[in-house]
Amino acid sequence: xxxxxxxxxxxxxxxxxxxxxxxxxxxxxxxxxxxxxxxxxxxxxxxxxxxxxxxxxxxxxxxxxxxxxxxxxxxxxxxxxxxxxxxxxxxxxxxxxxxxxxxxxxxxxxxxxxxxxxxxxxxxxxxxxxxxxxxxxxxxxxxxxxxxxxxxxxxxxxxxxxxxxxxxxxxxxxxxxxxxxxxxxxxxxxxxxxxxxxxxxxxxxxxxxxxxxxxxxxxxxxxxxxxxxxxxxxxxxxxxxxxxxxxxxxxxxxxxxxxxxxxxxxxxxxxxxxxxxxxxxxxxxxxxxxxxxxxxxxxxxxxxxxxxxxxxxxxxxxxxxxxxxxxxxxxxxxxxxxxxxxxxxxxxxxxxxxxxxxxxxxxxxxxxxxxxxxxxxxxxxxxxxxxxxxxxxxxxxxxxxxxxxxxxxxxxxxxx
Amino acid sequence: xxxxxxxxxxxxxxxxxxxxxxxxxxxxxxxxxxxxxxxxxxxxxxxxxxxxxxxxxxxxxxxxxxxxxxxxxxxxxxxxxxxxxxxxxxxxxxxxxxxxxxxxxxxxxxxxxxxxxxxxxxxxxxxxxxxxxxxxxxxxxxxxxxxxxxxxxxxxxxxxxxxxxxxxxxxxxxxxxxxxxxxxxxxxxxxxxxxxxxxxxxxxxxxxxxxxxxxxxxxxxxxxxxxxxxxxxxxxxxxxxxxxxxxxxxxxxxxxxxxxxxxxxxxxxxxxxxxxxxxxxxxxxxxxxxxxxxxxxxxxxxxxxxxxxxxxxxx
Numbered sequence: 001x002x003x004x005x006x007x008x009x010x011x012x013x014x015x016x017x018x019x020x021x022x023x024x025x026x027x028x029x030x031x032x033x034x035x036x037x038x039x040x041x042x043x044x045x046x047x048x049x050x051x052x053x054x055x056x057x058x059x060x061x062x063x064x065x066x067x068x069x070x071x072x073x074x075x076x077x078x079x080x081x082x083x084x085x086x087x088x089x090x091x092x093x094x095x096x097x098x099x100x101x102x103x104x105x106x107x108x109x110x111x112x113x114x115x116x117x118x119x120x121x122x123x124x125x126x127x128x129x130x131x132x133x134x135x136x137x138x139x140x141x142x143x144x145x146x147x148x149x150x151x152x153x154x155x156x157x158x159x160x161x162x163x164x165x166x167x168x169x170x171x172x173x174x175x176x177x178x179x180x181x182x183x184x185x186x187x188x189x190x191x192x193x194x195x196x197x198x199x200x201x202x203x204x205x206x207x208x209x210x211x212x213x214x215x216x217x218x219x220x221x222x223x224x225x226x227x228x229x230x231x232x233x234x235x236x237x238x239x240x241x242x243x244x245x246x247x248x249x250x251x252x253x254x255x256x257x258x259x260x261x262x263x264x265x266x267x268x269x270x271x272x273x274x275x276x277x278x279x280x281x282x283x284x285x286x287x288x289x290x291x292x293x294x295x296x297x298x299x300x301x302x303x304x305x306x307x308x309x310x311x312x313x314x315x316x317x318x319x320x321x322x323x324x325x326x327x328x329x330x331x332x333x334x335x336x337x338x339x340x341x342x343x344x345x346x347x348x349x350x351x352x353x354x355x356x357x358x359x360x361x362x363x364x365x366x367x368x369x370x371x372x373x374x375x376x377x378x379x380x381x382x383x384x385x386x387x388x389x390x391x392x393x394x395x396x397x398x399x400x401x402x403x404x405x406x407x408x409x410x411x412x413x414x415x416x
Numbered sequence: 417x418x419x420x421x422x423x424x425x426x427x428x429x430x431x432x433x434x435x436x437x438x439x440x441x442x443x444x445x446x447x448x449x450x451x452x453x454x455x456x457x458x459x460x461x462x463x464x465x466x467x468x469x470x471x472x473x474x475x476x477x478x479x480x481x482x483x484x485x486x487x488x489x490x491x492x493x494x495x496x497x498x499x500x501x502x503x504x505x506x507x508x509x510x511x512x513x514x515x516x517x518x519x520x521x522x523x524x525x526x527x528x529x530x531x532x533x534x535x536x537x538x539x540x541x542x543x544x545x546x547x548x549x550x551x552x553x554x555x556x557x558x559x560x561x562x563x564x565x566x567x568x569x570x571x572x573x574x575x576x577x578x579x580x581x582x583x584x585x586x587x588x589x590x591x592x593x594x595x596x597x598x599x600x601x602x603x604x605x606x607x608x609x610x611x612x613x614x615x616x617x618x619x620x621x622x623x624x625x626x627x628x629x630x631x632x633x634x635x636x637x638x639x640x641x642x643x644x645x646x647x648x649x650x651x652x653x654x655x656x657x658x659x660x661x662x663x664x665x666x667x668x669x670x671x672x673x674x675x676x677x678x679x680x681x682x683x684x685x686x687x688x689x690x691x692x693x694x695x696x697x698x699x700x701x702x703x704x705x706x707x708x709x710x711x712x713x714x715x716x717x718x719x720x721x722x723x724x725x726x727x728x729x730x731x
Contacts, residue, residue, distance in 0.1 A: 085447040
């Protein structure tokens with residue numbers, strides 16, 4: 001009998017502890033997303049994930065949000081859009097996350113939109129291109145600084161810089177890959193050419209798996225354009241730059257919309273071949289003063305990135321992935337709750353102070369004012385990474401408030 | 417069991433599954449099941465030409481994409497109801513299948529396989545340069561806000577349509593297998609010249625097989641634009657469709673309609689589970705190892721292994 005009483009008491013104690021536990025222990029605040037950890041965009045996805053993990057650690061070190069520790073719940077979307085619906089449904093229905101953010105890029109943001117909209121969730125997007133133009137969802141926000149009209153905002157700096165050249169350029173060649181981003185960038189470039197009165201002397205696309213770009217560059221050279229605007233993904237960007245050097249391309253400005261030179265891999269691979277090229281960046285050490293506190297983040301990021309084997313510079317995407325989470329954090333703290341409608345209202349109304357500067361959202365959820373940096377590379381010698389970490393090799397040409405110097409034109413005379 | 421009885425049973429079970437699923441509150445089930453069902457149709461369809469007839473088709477993604485892009489085209493042009501888009505996509509892919517059937521006149525074995533791969537590249541290039549369906553930028557296909565039949569969400573409708581289409585694909589595959597057509601296709605697979613000499617109408621049967629196979633693969637793609645809401649060429653022509661359509665019948669067994677079903681359920685479910693449990697580069701490795709193991713240990717697939725086991729027991 002005595003033994004039975006002991007067992008009964010122990011059982012009762014265990015039961016009461018189990019019931020009491022949820023009351024005393026605060027549930028973590030779960031933020032869910034899919035991220036490309038394998039597949040073609042895994043390099044960017046992993047870099048963004050490191051940034052988001054650093055943010056979660058920083059926030060938890062300060063006691064979390066609303067007194068709750070932050071927990072990131074994420075799955076590998078394999079850079080495959082068809083995995084996205086089931087990932088986001090699982091996050092909501094099985095993992096019961098409190099908030100959602102997107103993975104990297106348009107392809108994986110768009111498939112999540114119907115689910116997010118059905119649940120009326122506020123949704124932060126990471127580098128999606130004009131995703132909300134069709135959905136018109138008033139709780140969608142996007143952290144890439146391309147502005148309310150991304151196609152225009154993306155190309156604005158290149159064309160503003162070009163039209164300030166003396167004498168004014170008359171002709172332009174447009175070339176890009178048959179893929180999603182290049183198509184949008186070329187669309188923007190065509191609109192800018194029309195606006196500025198430039199005559200388009202070459203406007204062609206190439207298949208995404210093209211490896212030899214010399215014939216393309218020779219065909220462009222035959223039209224003798226004043227400007228050459230290129231919209232390409234990293235492998236083609238490398239091919240284009242190499243081909244331009246092989247062919248000895250003669251033009252006043254070359255570049256514009258090449259994805260790739262923003263990353264350490266291409267910066268070190270191409271090295272001096274990048275000299276003279278005008279392209280876009282989202283950060284440059286030359287304007288570090290305009291990004292207060294970013295150096296603290298980059299120091300943490302760069303230490304981890306080397307171990308994880310991802311972009312060791314982390315200038316392009318990681319600061320914005322961190323900033324995306326800062327927007328969410330500041331909104332929740334200001335609203336004091338996880339009410340999705342109030343969070344979205346707050347994001348629409350107020351300006352955010354983030355590691356990438358002040359961020360204010362337009363009605364469609366994009367940045368209210370575009371802030372893509374148009375830069376020119378110069379003085380690059382050798383292929384070491386160190387030179388890219390210091391100011392002096394990247395002149396910011398636009399926007400005006402970030403300008404650090406004047407363009408050196410023509411391209412073919414400034415390849416050093 | 418006669419084909420009619422099987423068809424009645426298959427559609428009754430499909431309807432029962434659709435009705436029973438209404439009580440599942442979890443949307444994750446519907447999206448994960450949608451993907452697995454999509455692979456069942458693709459594997460079953462591939463097996464009609466690849467397994468029954470012995471013509472290996474590496475262009476499954478092209479047929480799938482034809483189904484998907486016919487929906488995109490119709491959505492933009494006429495905005496018809498979903499069943500019309502499913503029917504149109506199935507017919508369009510069937511016509512492409514017929515064209516592929518004519519390829520078998522001159523090509524066999526590895527040459528045919530490469531030709532189907534090339535077909536996929538040709539169609540990809542065509543779609544990339546066709547601006548009306550979004551071209552390289554892709555197209556947005558918005559899910560309607562009103563969902564019919566009292567369903568809560570549009571994914572429930574897509575899932576229900578997929579269940580019924582899966583039943584149809586299985587009924588068609590079984591009917592072909594158990595009829596004179598199936599026997600003719602088996603003869604072509606074993607020795608086409610001998611089959612021709614024995615009076616098997618090889619061309620007609622191959623055309624039929626390629627058309628039905630293509631049509632069913634296209635059918636699997638017709639609801640895909642609504643599932644994703646955004647279709648761009650690299651998603652619709654994704655290599656995973658071509659690889660899975662071959663791997664699943666290989667694992668399940670290519671000699672009967674049950675093989676692709678088992679292979680697709682097994683591999684599709686493993687992929688879904690691994691994706692949300694391991695969630696790293698390891699998931700690709702695990703699926704790869706599983707494939708190698710099955711191909712090595714059970715070269716005739718699970719059904720082949722089961723048949724061999726049965727034969728041993730009888731002895």
